[in-house]
Amino acid sequence: MKSINNWKSLVLALLSVMLLNGCGFKDIDKRFFVVSIGVDTAKNSSKKYLVSLKFAVPSSSKNNPTEFMIVSEKADTMSEAVRIIKTKVDKEIDFSHAKVIVFGDEVANQKGNSGINYWFIRRRDIQSIAWVAIGKPSALEVLKVQPKSEYIPSNALFLALGRDGSETPYTISEYLFDFKYRLSERGLDPLLPIIKAEKEIFEINTVGLYNKSQMKLVLNPEETKILNFLRNREEKSANRVTKGKTVIIIDTQKVKTKYKIYTPRGKAPYIKVLVSIEGILEESTRRVPNEKLSDYEKIAEKSINKEIEKLLVKIQKANLDPIGFGLRYRSRHFNNDDWEEWKRIYPTIKFKVKSKVQIEDTGLIE
Numbered sequence: 001m002k003s004i005n006n007w008k009s010l011v012l013a014l015l016s017v018m019l020l021n022g023c024g025f026k027d028i029d030k031r032f033f034v035v036s037i038g039v040d041t042a043k044n045s046s047k048k049y050l051v052s053l054k055f056a057v058p059s060s061s062k063n064n065p066t067e068f069m070i071v072s073e074k075a076d077t078m079s080e081a082v083r084i085i086k087t088k089v090d091k092e093i094d095f096s097h098a099k100v101i102v103f104g105d106e107v108a109n110q111k112g113n114s115g116i117n118y119w120f121i122r123r124r125d126i127q128s129i130a131w132v133a134i135g136k137p138s139a140l141e142v143l144k145v146q147p148k149s150e151y152i153p154s155n156a157l158f159l160a161l162g163r164d165g166s167e168t169p170y171t172i173s174e175y176l177f178d179f180k181y182r183l184s185e186r187g188l189d190p191l192l193p194i195i196k197a198e199k200e201i202f203e204i205n206t207v208g209l210y211n212k213s214q215m216k217l218v219l220n221p222e223e224t225k226i227l228n229f230l231r232n233r234e235e236k237s238a239n240r241v242t243k244g245k246t247v248i249i250i251d252t253q254k255v256k257t258k259y260k261i262y263t264p265r266g267k268a269p270y271i272k273v274l275v276s277i278e279g280i281l282e283e284s285t286r287r288v289p290n291e292k293l294s295d296y297e298k299i300a301e302k303s304i305n306k307e308i309e310k311l312l313v314k315i316q317k318a319n320l321d322p323i324g325f326g327l328r329y330r331s332r333h334f335n336n337d338d339w340e341e342w343k344r345i346y347p348t349i350k351f352k353v354k355s356k357v358q359i360e361d362t363g364l365i366e
Contacts, residue, residue, distance in 0.1 A: 031092050031094040032091035032092065032093055032094065033096070034053045034095050034098045035054050035056050035097055035098060035154040036099065036154040036157065037051070037052070037053055037054070037095075037098055037120075038051070038052040038053075038102045038138075038139030039051055039078075039101075039102070039107055039116060039139055040052070040107060040138045040139050041104060041107055041110070047074040047076055048075075049075055049077075049107070050074050052070055052071070052072040052139065052143055053070070053072075053093070054068055054143045054153060055068060055069045055071065055089070056097070056152070057153075067153075070143055071085050073088075078116055094125070095123065095126045096125050096126075096127070098126055099127065099130050099154070099157075100130060100132075100158065101132045102132075102133050102134070102135040102142050102143065103132070103133070103192070104139040105135065105136045105138065108134045108208060108210075108215040109214055111213045112213070114213070120132075120176060126176070128176050129175050131157070131158075131176070132175070133192055133193045134193070134194045134195065134208050135195050136194060136195065136197065138197075141197040144197070145198070145199075145201070145202060146200065147201055147202070148200060156202060157195070157202065161173045161204070167234075168205075169224075169228045169234040170205035170206075171204045172191060172207045172224060172227065172228060174190075174191060174192050185327065186327070186330065186339050187321060187326025187327035187330050187339070188324040189211060189212070189320050189322050190322070191208065191209050191210065191227075191322040192210065193207055193208075194207060194218065205224060206220060206224055207219050207224045207227065209320045216319075217315070217320060222307070226307060227323075229255050229257055230257050230273070230311075230323055231257075231322075231323060232256065237252045238252070239303075239304070241296050241299050241300045241303065245285070245286070247284070247285045248284040248296055249282045249283035250357070251279050251282035252278070252279040253278055253279050255275070255278075257276075259271055259272060259273045259325075259328075260272050261332070268349075268350060269349050269350070270349060270352055271349060271351050271352070272352045273312070273352065274354055274355075275353065275354070277300075277304070277355060278358045278360060279357075279359060279360065280360050281296075290361075297357045300355075300357040300359075301356065301357050304353075304357065305355050309351050312351045313351065316347065316349070316351075319346075319347065326342045
Protein backbone atom coordinates (compact mmCIF):
# COMPACT_ATOMS: atom_id res chain seq x y z
CA MET A 1 0.00 0.00 0.00
CA LYS A 2 2.85 2.32 0.85
CA SER A 3 4.52 1.72 -2.51
CA ILE A 4 1.27 2.61 -4.35
CA ASN A 5 0.99 5.87 -2.42
CA ASN A 6 4.64 6.66 -3.18
CA TRP A 7 4.06 6.08 -6.90
CA LYS A 8 0.99 8.32 -6.84
CA SER A 9 3.03 11.09 -5.18
CA LEU A 10 5.80 10.73 -7.77
CA VAL A 11 3.32 10.90 -10.68
CA LEU A 12 1.67 14.02 -9.23
CA ALA A 13 5.09 15.67 -8.78
CA LEU A 14 6.06 14.92 -12.40
CA LEU A 15 2.74 16.27 -13.68
CA SER A 16 3.23 19.44 -11.63
CA VAL A 17 6.71 19.96 -13.12
CA MET A 18 5.38 19.46 -16.66
CA LEU A 19 2.67 22.07 -16.09
CA LEU A 20 5.15 24.71 -14.89
CA ASN A 21 5.68 27.67 -17.22
CA GLY A 22 9.17 27.60 -18.75
CA CYS A 23 9.22 31.18 -20.07
CA GLY A 24 11.69 32.36 -17.41
CA PHE A 25 14.63 30.78 -19.25
CA LYS A 26 15.93 32.08 -22.55
CA ASP A 27 18.10 30.01 -24.86
CA ILE A 28 21.48 31.42 -25.82
CA ASP A 29 20.27 32.24 -29.34
CA LYS A 30 17.60 34.48 -27.80
CA ARG A 31 20.11 36.49 -25.73
CA PHE A 32 22.04 39.64 -26.68
CA PHE A 33 25.29 39.84 -24.69
CA VAL A 34 26.54 43.19 -23.40
CA VAL A 35 30.35 43.39 -23.25
CA SER A 36 30.79 46.98 -22.01
CA ILE A 37 28.63 49.78 -20.62
CA GLY A 38 29.03 53.56 -20.95
CA VAL A 39 27.33 56.31 -18.95
CA ASP A 40 27.51 59.95 -20.13
CA THR A 41 25.56 63.11 -19.37
CA ALA A 42 22.70 63.67 -21.81
CA LYS A 43 23.16 66.65 -24.14
CA ASN A 44 20.26 68.93 -25.14
CA SER A 45 17.77 66.87 -23.21
CA SER A 46 15.66 67.05 -20.07
CA LYS A 47 17.04 63.63 -19.16
CA LYS A 48 20.13 63.29 -16.98
CA TYR A 49 22.13 60.44 -18.53
CA LEU A 50 23.00 58.91 -21.87
CA VAL A 51 23.40 55.18 -21.30
CA SER A 52 25.18 53.14 -24.00
CA LEU A 53 25.36 49.36 -24.20
CA LYS A 54 27.91 47.67 -26.47
CA PHE A 55 26.65 44.31 -27.74
CA ALA A 56 28.78 41.57 -29.26
CA VAL A 57 27.19 40.51 -32.55
CA PRO A 58 27.76 36.82 -33.44
CA SER A 59 29.16 36.42 -36.95
CA SER A 60 29.34 33.30 -39.08
CA SER A 61 32.07 34.91 -41.17
CA LYS A 62 35.71 34.73 -40.08
CA ASN A 63 36.30 38.09 -41.76
CA ASN A 64 34.18 40.01 -39.18
CA PRO A 65 34.80 38.40 -35.77
CA THR A 66 34.78 41.80 -34.00
CA GLU A 67 31.38 42.95 -35.18
CA PHE A 68 29.44 44.85 -32.51
CA MET A 69 26.48 47.18 -32.05
CA ILE A 70 26.06 50.11 -29.66
CA VAL A 71 22.57 51.10 -28.53
CA SER A 72 22.12 54.31 -26.52
CA GLU A 73 19.21 55.84 -24.64
CA LYS A 74 18.66 59.02 -22.63
CA ALA A 75 17.10 58.55 -19.21
CA ASP A 76 17.22 59.72 -15.62
CA THR A 77 18.12 56.30 -14.25
CA MET A 78 19.93 53.17 -15.40
CA SER A 79 16.84 51.03 -14.88
CA GLU A 80 14.75 53.25 -17.13
CA ALA A 81 17.44 53.36 -19.84
CA VAL A 82 17.87 49.57 -19.93
CA ARG A 83 14.15 48.93 -20.17
CA ILE A 84 13.80 51.36 -23.09
CA ILE A 85 16.83 49.84 -24.84
CA LYS A 86 15.03 46.49 -24.60
CA THR A 87 12.43 47.89 -26.99
CA LYS A 88 15.15 48.53 -29.58
CA VAL A 89 16.59 45.00 -29.74
CA ASP A 90 15.04 41.67 -30.63
CA LYS A 91 16.65 39.54 -27.90
CA GLU A 92 16.85 39.49 -24.12
CA ILE A 93 19.68 41.71 -22.83
CA ASP A 94 22.27 39.69 -20.89
CA PHE A 95 24.86 41.49 -18.72
CA SER A 96 26.77 38.41 -17.58
CA HIS A 97 29.65 39.15 -20.01
CA ALA A 98 29.86 42.90 -19.25
CA LYS A 99 33.42 43.34 -18.02
CA VAL A 100 33.97 47.10 -18.41
CA ILE A 101 31.92 50.01 -17.03
CA VAL A 102 32.94 53.45 -18.30
CA PHE A 103 31.74 56.73 -16.81
CA GLY A 104 32.05 59.80 -19.00
CA ASP A 105 34.35 62.58 -17.83
CA GLU A 106 31.40 64.90 -17.10
CA VAL A 107 29.63 62.21 -15.07
CA ALA A 108 32.78 61.65 -13.02
CA ASN A 109 33.08 65.36 -12.28
CA GLN A 110 29.51 65.93 -11.09
CA LYS A 111 27.81 65.07 -7.82
CA GLY A 112 24.65 63.08 -7.31
CA ASN A 113 25.52 59.85 -9.15
CA SER A 114 25.14 57.47 -6.23
CA GLY A 115 22.05 55.90 -7.80
CA ILE A 116 23.97 55.02 -10.97
CA ASN A 117 26.90 53.61 -8.98
CA TYR A 118 24.71 51.40 -6.81
CA TRP A 119 22.65 50.12 -9.74
CA PHE A 120 25.77 48.33 -11.00
CA ILE A 121 26.52 46.99 -7.54
CA ARG A 122 22.99 45.76 -6.88
CA ARG A 123 22.41 44.26 -10.33
CA ARG A 124 22.85 40.52 -9.79
CA ASP A 125 23.90 39.65 -13.35
CA ILE A 126 26.78 42.15 -13.52
CA GLN A 127 30.08 40.71 -12.36
CA SER A 128 31.69 42.25 -9.27
CA ILE A 129 35.05 41.75 -10.99
CA ALA A 130 34.06 44.06 -13.87
CA TRP A 131 36.51 46.93 -14.37
CA VAL A 132 35.40 50.51 -13.78
CA ALA A 133 37.01 53.48 -15.55
CA ILE A 134 36.53 57.08 -16.69
CA GLY A 135 36.23 57.80 -20.42
CA LYS A 136 37.55 60.87 -22.26
CA PRO A 137 36.12 62.73 -24.12
CA SER A 138 33.11 60.54 -23.31
CA ALA A 139 32.21 56.97 -22.44
CA LEU A 140 30.47 56.54 -25.80
CA GLU A 141 33.63 57.52 -27.70
CA VAL A 142 35.58 54.93 -25.71
CA LEU A 143 33.07 52.21 -26.61
CA LYS A 144 33.30 53.14 -30.29
CA VAL A 145 37.08 52.60 -30.53
CA GLN A 146 37.96 49.39 -32.37
CA PRO A 147 41.73 48.68 -32.39
CA LYS A 148 42.98 46.63 -35.33
CA SER A 149 44.53 44.13 -32.92
CA GLU A 150 41.13 43.36 -31.38
CA TYR A 151 39.53 39.99 -32.19
CA ILE A 152 36.57 40.17 -29.79
CA PRO A 153 34.50 43.31 -29.07
CA SER A 154 36.00 45.30 -26.14
CA ASN A 155 38.76 42.70 -25.73
CA ALA A 156 41.43 45.42 -26.01
CA LEU A 157 40.03 47.04 -22.87
CA PHE A 158 39.80 43.69 -21.09
CA LEU A 159 43.48 43.00 -21.80
CA ALA A 160 44.71 46.50 -20.90
CA LEU A 161 42.80 46.81 -17.63
CA GLY A 162 43.23 43.18 -16.64
CA ARG A 163 47.00 43.12 -17.20
CA ASP A 164 46.61 39.95 -19.27
CA GLY A 165 48.09 41.90 -22.18
CA SER A 166 50.52 44.77 -21.66
CA GLU A 167 52.06 45.34 -18.22
CA THR A 168 52.82 48.94 -17.35
CA PRO A 169 53.15 50.98 -14.13
CA TYR A 170 51.19 53.82 -15.73
CA THR A 171 47.89 51.92 -15.65
CA ILE A 172 45.83 51.54 -12.49
CA SER A 173 42.95 49.07 -12.69
CA GLU A 174 39.89 49.14 -10.47
CA TYR A 175 37.31 46.40 -9.90
CA LEU A 176 33.64 47.14 -9.29
CA PHE A 177 33.68 45.43 -5.88
CA ASP A 178 36.65 47.54 -4.72
CA PHE A 179 35.08 50.71 -6.11
CA LYS A 180 31.95 49.94 -4.05
CA TYR A 181 34.08 49.32 -0.95
CA ARG A 182 35.95 52.60 -1.36
CA LEU A 183 32.72 54.56 -1.84
CA SER A 184 31.54 53.60 1.63
CA GLU A 185 34.67 52.92 3.69
CA ARG A 186 35.95 55.76 5.87
CA GLY A 187 39.67 56.38 5.43
CA LEU A 188 39.95 54.99 1.88
CA ASP A 189 38.86 56.96 -1.20
CA PRO A 190 38.00 55.71 -4.72
CA LEU A 191 40.31 55.98 -7.72
CA LEU A 192 39.56 55.16 -11.36
CA PRO A 193 41.81 54.89 -14.45
CA ILE A 194 41.16 57.39 -17.24
CA ILE A 195 40.78 55.96 -20.75
CA LYS A 196 41.47 58.44 -23.54
CA ALA A 197 39.83 57.47 -26.82
CA GLU A 198 41.78 58.16 -29.98
CA LYS A 199 41.10 57.05 -33.57
CA GLU A 200 42.00 53.37 -33.29
CA ILE A 201 43.78 53.09 -29.95
CA PHE A 202 43.29 53.68 -26.24
CA GLU A 203 45.61 55.58 -23.93
CA ILE A 204 45.43 54.60 -20.25
CA ASN A 205 48.18 56.32 -18.28
CA THR A 206 46.42 58.68 -15.86
CA VAL A 207 44.13 58.19 -12.87
CA GLY A 208 41.27 60.19 -11.35
CA LEU A 209 40.98 60.43 -7.57
CA TYR A 210 37.53 60.66 -5.99
CA ASN A 211 36.11 61.78 -2.73
CA LYS A 212 32.96 59.84 -1.88
CA SER A 213 30.86 61.54 -4.59
CA GLN A 214 32.92 62.93 -7.49
CA MET A 215 36.38 63.13 -9.08
CA LYS A 216 38.48 65.84 -7.46
CA LEU A 217 42.02 65.33 -8.77
CA VAL A 218 43.72 63.89 -11.87
CA LEU A 219 47.28 62.55 -11.63
CA ASN A 220 49.66 62.73 -14.59
CA PRO A 221 51.46 59.59 -15.86
CA GLU A 222 54.51 59.95 -13.59
CA GLU A 223 52.33 60.55 -10.54
CA THR A 224 50.20 57.54 -11.52
CA LYS A 225 53.35 55.41 -11.64
CA ILE A 226 54.40 56.56 -8.15
CA LEU A 227 50.92 55.85 -6.79
CA ASN A 228 51.19 52.32 -8.18
CA PHE A 229 54.49 51.93 -6.33
CA LEU A 230 52.97 53.21 -3.08
CA ARG A 231 50.10 50.73 -3.38
CA ASN A 232 52.54 47.85 -4.13
CA ARG A 233 50.67 47.11 -7.35
CA GLU A 234 53.53 47.31 -9.85
CA GLU A 235 57.25 46.54 -9.74
CA LYS A 236 58.46 46.85 -13.31
CA SER A 237 59.25 50.37 -14.43
CA ALA A 238 61.98 52.71 -15.64
CA ASN A 239 63.42 55.48 -13.47
CA ARG A 240 65.55 58.27 -14.91
CA VAL A 241 68.65 59.44 -12.99
CA THR A 242 70.82 62.38 -14.05
CA LYS A 243 74.36 63.10 -12.86
CA GLY A 244 76.07 65.94 -14.67
CA LYS A 245 75.96 65.10 -18.36
CA THR A 246 75.28 61.42 -17.75
CA VAL A 247 71.74 60.12 -17.82
CA ILE A 248 70.92 56.54 -16.86
CA ILE A 249 67.68 54.56 -16.85
CA ILE A 250 67.10 52.03 -14.07
CA ASP A 251 64.94 49.06 -15.02
CA THR A 252 63.23 48.25 -11.72
CA GLN A 253 62.74 44.55 -10.99
CA LYS A 254 61.39 44.83 -7.45
CA VAL A 255 59.61 47.68 -5.67
CA LYS A 256 58.31 47.33 -2.12
CA THR A 257 56.66 50.07 -0.08
CA LYS A 258 55.56 50.13 3.53
CA TYR A 259 54.54 52.93 5.87
CA LYS A 260 53.74 53.58 9.49
CA ILE A 261 51.79 56.36 11.17
CA TYR A 262 53.41 57.94 14.25
CA THR A 263 51.51 60.10 16.74
CA PRO A 264 54.05 60.89 19.50
CA ARG A 265 52.80 62.76 22.54
CA GLY A 266 53.63 66.45 22.52
CA LYS A 267 55.01 66.26 18.95
CA ALA A 268 53.57 66.64 15.49
CA PRO A 269 52.28 63.37 13.95
CA TYR A 270 53.98 62.05 10.84
CA ILE A 271 53.90 59.18 8.37
CA LYS A 272 57.15 57.35 7.68
CA VAL A 273 57.25 55.85 4.19
CA LEU A 274 59.95 53.29 3.33
CA VAL A 275 60.55 52.40 -0.31
CA SER A 276 62.91 49.65 -1.48
CA ILE A 277 63.84 49.50 -5.18
CA GLU A 278 66.00 46.92 -6.92
CA GLY A 279 66.90 46.99 -10.58
CA ILE A 280 69.54 47.00 -13.28
CA LEU A 281 71.01 49.71 -15.46
CA GLU A 282 69.04 49.47 -18.69
CA GLU A 283 70.26 52.53 -20.59
CA SER A 284 73.01 55.12 -20.24
CA THR A 285 74.33 58.05 -22.25
CA ARG A 286 77.87 57.20 -21.09
CA ARG A 287 79.73 54.17 -19.85
CA VAL A 288 79.11 53.57 -16.14
CA PRO A 289 81.57 51.24 -14.32
CA ASN A 290 80.41 49.10 -11.40
CA GLU A 291 82.37 51.09 -8.82
CA LYS A 292 80.35 54.22 -9.69
CA LEU A 293 76.94 52.62 -9.16
CA SER A 294 76.71 53.75 -5.52
CA ASP A 295 76.86 57.40 -6.64
CA TYR A 296 73.89 56.94 -8.94
CA GLU A 297 72.01 55.03 -6.26
CA LYS A 298 72.29 58.00 -3.88
CA ILE A 299 71.13 60.43 -6.56
CA ALA A 300 68.21 58.16 -7.39
CA GLU A 301 67.21 57.93 -3.71
CA LYS A 302 67.13 61.73 -3.33
CA SER A 303 65.08 62.11 -6.49
CA ILE A 304 62.58 59.41 -5.52
CA ASN A 305 62.19 60.80 -1.99
CA LYS A 306 61.36 64.22 -3.40
CA GLU A 307 58.88 62.92 -5.99
CA ILE A 308 56.99 60.69 -3.54
CA GLU A 309 56.74 63.40 -0.88
CA LYS A 310 55.53 65.92 -3.48
CA LEU A 311 52.77 63.55 -4.62
CA LEU A 312 51.66 62.71 -1.07
CA VAL A 313 51.40 66.41 -0.19
CA LYS A 314 49.43 67.08 -3.39
CA ILE A 315 46.92 64.35 -2.51
CA GLN A 316 46.78 65.57 1.08
CA LYS A 317 45.96 69.16 0.01
CA ALA A 318 43.05 67.82 -2.04
CA ASN A 319 41.85 66.07 1.15
CA LEU A 320 41.90 62.68 -0.58
CA ASP A 321 43.22 59.33 0.64
CA PRO A 322 43.45 56.66 -2.10
CA ILE A 323 46.25 54.79 -0.28
CA GLY A 324 44.25 54.26 2.90
CA PHE A 325 46.22 56.10 5.59
CA GLY A 326 42.96 56.85 7.41
CA LEU A 327 41.91 53.21 7.34
CA ARG A 328 45.29 52.19 8.75
CA TYR A 329 44.93 54.78 11.53
CA ARG A 330 41.44 53.54 12.41
CA SER A 331 42.66 49.93 12.51
CA ARG A 332 45.29 50.87 15.15
CA HIS A 333 43.12 53.18 17.27
CA PHE A 334 39.92 51.91 18.86
CA ASN A 335 38.50 55.13 20.25
CA ASN A 336 34.88 56.02 19.66
CA ASP A 337 35.99 59.17 17.86
CA ASP A 338 38.97 57.71 15.95
CA TRP A 339 37.58 58.90 12.61
CA GLU A 340 37.08 62.46 13.90
CA GLU A 341 40.62 62.40 15.27
CA TRP A 342 42.03 61.33 11.90
CA LYS A 343 40.12 64.09 10.06
CA ARG A 344 41.81 66.59 12.38
CA ILE A 345 45.26 65.03 11.96
CA TYR A 346 45.43 64.32 8.21
CA PRO A 347 45.40 67.90 6.82
CA THR A 348 48.58 68.81 8.73
CA ILE A 349 50.41 65.49 9.06
CA LYS A 350 54.00 65.38 7.75
CA PHE A 351 55.48 62.80 5.41
CA LYS A 352 58.99 61.41 5.89
CA VAL A 353 60.06 59.40 2.87
CA LYS A 354 63.16 57.24 2.85
CA SER A 355 64.05 55.12 -0.16
CA LYS A 356 66.73 52.51 -0.73
CA VAL A 357 67.85 52.00 -4.33
CA GLN A 358 70.03 49.07 -5.33
CA ILE A 359 71.39 48.81 -8.88
CA GLU A 360 72.46 45.19 -9.17
CA ASP A 361 74.38 45.36 -12.44
CA THR A 362 75.45 47.69 -15.22
CA GLY A 363 75.00 45.09 -17.93
CA LEU A 364 78.64 45.51 -19.05
CA ILE A 365 81.14 42.69 -19.58
CA GLU A 366 84.43 43.50 -17.86
